[in-house]
Amino acid sequence: xxxxxxxxxxxxxxxxxxxxxxxxxxxxxxxxxxxxxxxxxxxxxxxxxxxxxxxxxxxxxxxxxxxxxxxxxxxxxxxxxxxxxxxxxxxxxxxxxxxxxxxxxxxxxxxxxxxxxxxxxxxxxxxxxxxxxxxxxxxxxxxxxxxxxxxxxxxxxxxxxxxxxxxxxxx
Amino acid sequence: xxxxxxxxxxxxxxxxxxxxxxxxxxxxxxxxxxxxxxxxxxxxxxxxxxxxxxxxxxxxxxxxxxxxxxxxxxxxxxxxxxxxxxxxxxxxxxxxxxxxxxxxxxxxxxxxxxxxxxxxxxxxxxxxxxxxxxxxxxxxxxxxxxxxxxxxxxx
Numbered sequence: 546x547x548x549x550x551x552x553x554x555x556x557x558x559x560x561x562x563x564x565x566x567x568x569x570x571x572x573x574x575x576x577x578x579x580x581x582x583x584x585x586x587x588x589x590x591x592x593x594x595x596x597x598x599x600x601x602x603x604x605x606x607x608x609x610x611x612x613x614x615x616x617x618x619x620x621x622x623x624x625x626x627x628x629x630x631x632x633x634x635x636x637x638x639x640x641x642x643x644x645x646x647x648x649x650x651x652x653x654x655x656x657x658x659x660x661x662x663x664x665x666x667x668x669x670x671x672x673x674x675x676x677x678x679x680x681x682x683x684x685x686x687x688x689x690x691x692x693x694x695x696x697x698x699x700x701x702x703x704x705x706x707x708x709x710x711x712x713x714x715x716x
Numbered sequence: 717x718x719x720x721x722x723x724x725x726x727x728x729x730x731x732x733x734x735x736x737x738x739x740x741x742x743x744x745x746x747x748x749x750x751x752x753x754x755x756x757x758x759x760x761x762x763x764x765x766x767x768x769x770x771x772x773x774x775x776x777x778x779x780x781x782x783x784x785x786x787x788x789x790x791x792x793x794x795x796x797x798x799x800x801x802x803x804x805x806x807x808x809x810x811x812x813x814x815x816x817x818x819x820x821x822x823x824x825x826x827x828x829x830x831x832x833x834x835x836x837x838x839x840x841x842x843x844x845x846x847x848x849x850x851x852x853x854x855x856x857x858x859x860x861x862x863x864x865x866x867x868x869x870x871x
Contacts, residue, residue: 559838560726561845561857649842649863678725685845686729689853694727694816 549614549623552641552660555670558677561652564688569646569653570619572684582683582693592616598624614641621645631714637669638662657681672704721824722837726844728817730851732810735817736784738847739808748846748856756789764789776803784810790825792832801832819844838866
């Protein structure tokens with residue numbers, strides 16, 4: 546088990562959604578929802594501390610894998626979020642992702658925190674800074690309107706170039 | 717160390733023209749901006765005000781107006797708590813993105829130790845989430861100020 550006390554937030558993104566904490570939790574933790582708002586990717590979560598967290602590509606291959614660190618449905622979920630690229634975890638350490646879900650008036654506040662146990666270069670963080678707003682904007686639309694957003698993201702070139710410089714295998 | 721600023725990006729199913737209207741029309745802002753009416757003639761150099769229940773709560777100056785692409789203004793809260801703080805600059809960039817609009821807000825130019833920065837960092841996500849909701853569903857969000865925790869943030 547990793548020591549989450551040694552992790553510092555690098556990216557924080559907050560969004561308010563006209564929904565319930567239970568539905569937001571479901572959207573964050575099931576493939577049924579994630580396929581719609583998260584570029585066709587399928588989230589699988591074993592809802593217990595130490596359980597497995599997996600994000601699969603549409604063809605079934607594992608793209609991101611991790612472990613459940615904190616699990617308090619529908620309020621707080623912390624997982625390690627490691628993209629399956631060769632040497633990424635060895636060189637950058639694990640990525641920690643926390644979702645905090647709280648009622649705020651008739652809406653729900655969802656706060657995403659991406660944390661690391663070391664200083665991560667801005668070039669590498671640019672991937673998450675671009676990705677999270679798109680993913681979570683689409684999740685909000687899905688829960689409020691029934692339709693996710695058709696966001697076609699360009700590959701995060703700045704991040705990919707920085708990873709390549711570090712000798713991390715990227716697609 | 718990163719400079720003292722706040723950046724927020726969201727994607728909205730709308731047109732740049734509708735989004736521009738939503739960002740500049742006082743009647744419209746009052747509906748989703750939790751009762752805040754923006755007041756300005758939107759000419760560069762003109763006064764920019766945030767009105768609530770007829771009172772001017774925040775004020776600054778219009779810096780840039782390029783519809784429907786870029787809007788920039790400065791403001792600072794006029795209450796005692798923020799006295800002496802220089803008005804920081806909020807810039808909205810609207811970019812067509814397929815059938816969507818990508819909205820990027822950059823709020824910068826805060827004094828070191830600014831009390832405005834932590835407060836606006838709590839406020840903008842709620843305001844821009846409500847803006848996205850009203851444009852996509854016709855209904856704004858109802859989030860009480862207390863629930864945004866703006867006051868906790870700026871203590």
